[in-house]
Amino acid sequence: MYFFNNTNLSFFVTSLFLCIILCTDNYVWAKDNDAESISKIGQGVGHIMNIYYCYSCGYRKVFEDYAGIIQQKYPEISVIGANYDPPGLNMYLSRMIGFGKMILIMCILSGVNIFAWLNKPQPAWWSWCLENKLYACMMMFFLANMIEGQLVSSGAFEISLNNIPLWSKLETGRIPQPPELFQIIDNTLQFSKMDMPNSNFV
Numbered sequence: 001m002y003f004f005n006n007t008n009l010s011f012f013v014t015s016l017f018l019c020i021i022l023c024t025d026n027y028v029w030a031k032d033n034d035a036e037s038i039s040k041i042g043q044g045v046g047h048i049m050n051i052y053y054c055y056s057c058g059y060r061k062v063f064e065d066y067a068g069i070i071q072q073k074y075p076e077i078s079v080i081g082a083n084y085d086p087p088g089l090n091m092y093l094s095r096m097i098g099f100g101k102m103i104l105i106m107c108i109l110s111g112v113n114i115f116a117w118l119n120k121p122q123p124a125w126w127s128w129c130l131e132n133k134l135y136a137c138m139m140m141f142f143l144a145n146m147i148e149g150q151l152v153s154s155g156a157f158e159i160s161l162n163n164i165p166l167w168s169k170l171e172t173g174r175i176p177q178p179p180e181l182f183q184i185i186d187n188t189l190q191f192s193k194m195d196m197p198n199s200n201f202v
Contacts, residue, residue, distance in 0.1 A: 047161060052082055086152055
């Protein structure tokens, strides 16, 4: 029965520790973005537009284009973008798959026989993975990424201004054209200016 030596064990533990740190940093980065958005609203610095888009759908470039034209036309609006987390268990399941993918890749690269821990005979497919480490890791990486992308692919492009919904691709089925989005923004800003004297009076 194969057991890993101290070198393999230290490599595995170090890699697992780095994986946990990277996952934690991504979670904290997302929370910091939310905190930044809330702080700006609380300080009353201009208007805040939030755009939640489907990153796995390739909408990052669309968001950057829209953020550029919106800030050019409306300098008083701060545009904040973030990935749209799909509801339900899909997001948690995709994170579990990503975490499991990293663990399996680290086990393959370090030559660890995980079945020895379970007192089970090593299957032929795991022996093939250990003999073809590079190809096995690449195949596992791209296959897991494809499954993760399908789980978190929402097709969302949700736009709100000062927490007021302006557009939802999930409801309309399409991304707004810039002229119609400008018209919606103008109407929303106009209504907010009309409501301002009444709120001050009260």
